Amino acid sequence: MISFHKRDCFERxxxxxxxxxxxxxxxxCLELRQCIESICYSKLKTYKxxxxxxxxxxxxxxxxxxxxxxxxPTADQSYSVKIYSEDRNGDRDKxxxxxxxxxxxxxxxxxxxxxxGYYLHTPTISKQNSYLSASQKLQTTLEKFIKRIExxxxxxxxxxxxxxxxxxxxxxxxxxxxxxxxxxVGKAIRCLKENCGMMYVCEEEIDGKYKxxxxxxxxxxECGESxxxxxxxxxxxxxxxxxxxxxxxxxxxxxxxxxxx
Numbered sequence: 001m002i003s004f005h006k007r008d009c010f011e012r013x014x015x016x017x018x019x020x021x022x023x024x025x026x027x028x029c030l031e032l033r034q035c036i037e038s039i040c041y042s043k044l045k046t047y048k049x050x051x052x053x054x055x056x057x058x059x060x061x062x063x064x065x066x067x068x069x070x071x072x073p074t075a076d077q078s079y080s081v082k083i084y085s086e087d088r089n090g091d092r093d094k095x096x097x098x099x100x101x102x103x104x105x106x107x108x109x110x111x112x113x114x115x116x117g118y119y120l121h122t123p124t125i126s127k128q129n130s131y132l133s134a135s136q137k138l139q140t141t142l143e144k145f146i147k148r149i150e151x152x153x154x155x156x157x158x159x160x161x162x163x164x165x166x167x168x169x170x171x172x173x174x175x176x177x178x179x180x181x182x183x184x185v186g187k188a189i190r191c192l193k194e195n196c197g198m199m200y201v202c203e204e205e206i207d208g209k210y211k212x213x214x215x216x217x218x219x220x221x222e223c224g225e226s227x228x229x230x231x232x233x234x235x236x237x238x239x240x241x242x243x244x245x246x247x248x249x250x251x252x253x254x255x256x257x258x259x260x261x
Contacts, residue, residue: 009035010153017142025138029116036113040064046160050177051192065106071179072161076105102151112145167212172196183210199231219249
């Protein structure tokens with residue numbers, strides 16, 4: 001069975017690059033992309049207690065890091081960790097763990113991942129003439145990528161550092177988690193539960209805690225009743241009826257314009 005662990009992918013890529021064969025270099029691109037994917041998914045798995053695994057099973061690395069940066073602004077930064085035990089008085093005692101955590105930035109992931117992908121597909125007709133000259137630089141490019149990725153492959157631990165807040169989704173009853181430090185009034189937050197997607201808006205902080213209100217469209221019926229429609233369920237065109245007077249409303253979207261002044 002083929003292993004997709006970051007180290008196994010990296011070692012296969014390194015061996016292929018060392019061959020210095022054109023075909024081998026293309027396969028090295030595939031292995032390095034899978035190595036990057038493994039690095040991203042390893043970090044994501046530290047959040048499996050707060051994110052349904054069914055939600056992120058289909059995510060590509062770019063989507064993974066966008067989520068991680070939402071939950072943990074320092075997710076794409078390298079850092080050093082020291083963990084000490086405490087003595088009876090609660091003071092720092094013995095050093096239990098000391099290690100460095102290396103990772104790729106989101107900018108690097110976009111650049112390297114897309115660059116590697118260029119060599120995995122038959123080039124378009126317009127790019128076939130320039131493909132040969134680009135391929136001749138591939139050996140040097142891959143050697144540079146391997147040098148950058150190797151410290152990350154050698155990182156032996158990962159951890160979740162984000163401080164989170166949570167609240168229950170009114171629709172699916174699943175808990176929604178978000179980074180506490182990036183919350184702000186008016187920010188939209190989506191439930192990540194599969195087949196849900198309920199949208200909420202962060203409201204004013206009260207007694208040190210934020211409130212979360214469903215993001216809803218309101219129809220003021222002539223009978224005085226208010227009809228609430230959750231935006232994530234809003235389909236255009238569609239129809240809805242007032243529960244009180246049974247008046248039917250058509251929901252549609254129209255373009256609007258005004259003269260620039």
